[in-house]
Amino acid sequence: MNGRGAPRYSRIADELRQRIETGELAPGDRVPSTREITQQWGVAMATATKVLTELRHQGLVHAVPGVGTVVKDRSRPVRTGRPTAAARRDTPTTSAVSIQRKSAADQALTLERIVAAAVAVADAEGVAAVSMRRVAADLGVATMSLYRHVADKDDLLTQMMDAAFRQWSFPENPPEGWRDRLALAGRTLWEMFRRHPWLAPALSLTRPQAIAGALPFTEWVLTALDGCDLDLSTAFTVHLTLFNYVRGTAVNIEMEAEAEALSGLNNEEWMDTQEPALQAILATGPFPRLTLLTTAGYGLNLDDLFEFGLQRLLDGMAVLVEETARPAAARPDP
Structure with a gap:
């Protein structure tokens, strides 16, 4: 486990990894999104993004369209220790296995899979979290392999918008009028x-x-x-x-x-923090209707x-x- 001197994102990732390994977060459970991480741990969005990236690199989580980032269903626990000398002699190197897996994943890559992964990221974390590198990492492929299907991030965004609209349709028998x-x-x-x-x-x-x-x-x-x-x-x-x-x-x-x-803070809690300033402004002039509304309250x-x-x-x-x-x-x- 990382010590106190480790980067903040690494310590948060370790905390989430422990929750996964102890079963507190079971396979299929959604892990905190970047927005939720910023709220729970009080860190910047960039730090929260690094947390989820670290968990993906460890093979613990992956993005699911329409759900967000969830715990992977792994048949075997993630190996964090170094392989024995015998194992290194009898099995391909980690880099070779990684290359073989990525090559196979690259060959199975489709535009639909790329777009679905990108939409899943945007739904869970916002469109700012979508990048070619991030989508490739979620799919387990090389970043450059995405460019066989999309020209750039702008093209990817257009494809994402198109996919979002195609999820909806109008009834064959429309209402009257x-x-x-x-x-x-x-x-x-x-x-x-x-x-x-x-x-x-x-x-x-x-x-x-x-x-x-x-x-x-x-x-x-x-x-x-x-x-x-x-x-x-x-x-x-x-x-x-x-x-x-x-x-x-x-x-x-x-x-x-x-x-x-x-x-x-949600919008109501935030408005509560602004009430003293608003009351001070209302006291500077004749605002009877606004004063009455503020007193009665308004739920947006x-x-x-x-x-x-x-x-x-x-x-x-x-x-x-x-x-x-x-x-x-x-x-x-x-």
Whole structure:
């Protein structure tokens, strides 16, 4: 075990290794993510990343898509001691075995496996933790072997976004009416961002990435507006408005997760720490409504905020649809 002079990441990794070897963390159990490590041990994100990297190098953990980093199911305990002289004579060298294993893994490598591993890392630790080296380590392959399937990290990110969108689909029998269909599209997108918190910040409205998996979402919204007498350009603007609303709200999901990991406080606990400063500001002027609200308390819930905003957005679109459908003679003068 590392002494007190060992790097902090190494000491944390040793602590987690002991929990694995004693069975406290059993095969298949999820180990703390980088965010949870920063919170529990009070270290920086870079240190937390080194902890999980060290555990992977020891063969103790691996990334599982949709779950995170979990304890490996090993048939034999990890050997930490040096092999005997007889063993060294009778078996290939560690480097030779490693090369043979990596070569076989490289040959079995596919784009789907690469993307799934990268998404698993991003889901558990944030997109900043995704690198070609990290993904290769999780897959047990040489880093350069990834470049046979993806051009670079930007290409990998595009593939990850495409894979995230392809996990979702719309029903063959859509609900009646454009409003219910747009509501379904908005909620589907929200659930997608909830499942993959890194996705909303990664997408761009002004410089949209070429993501084939996202096209059905756009087509669904445009089709839902058929029969509303909107020209195609206006219908597309409706689509962008809906997308931008959902994405803009969902950006807060990852930001809040990162803030909680770094501070160790959820949003309500953090707000409690800000109350003295807020009360001091309120005391400087006539803010009766804000003072009353602060006294009564307000529970911020992103899901509730999203649904409230979605309904108000659709209310506004209903006015547009109604105005467009109304005969020109019946419309008010501009």
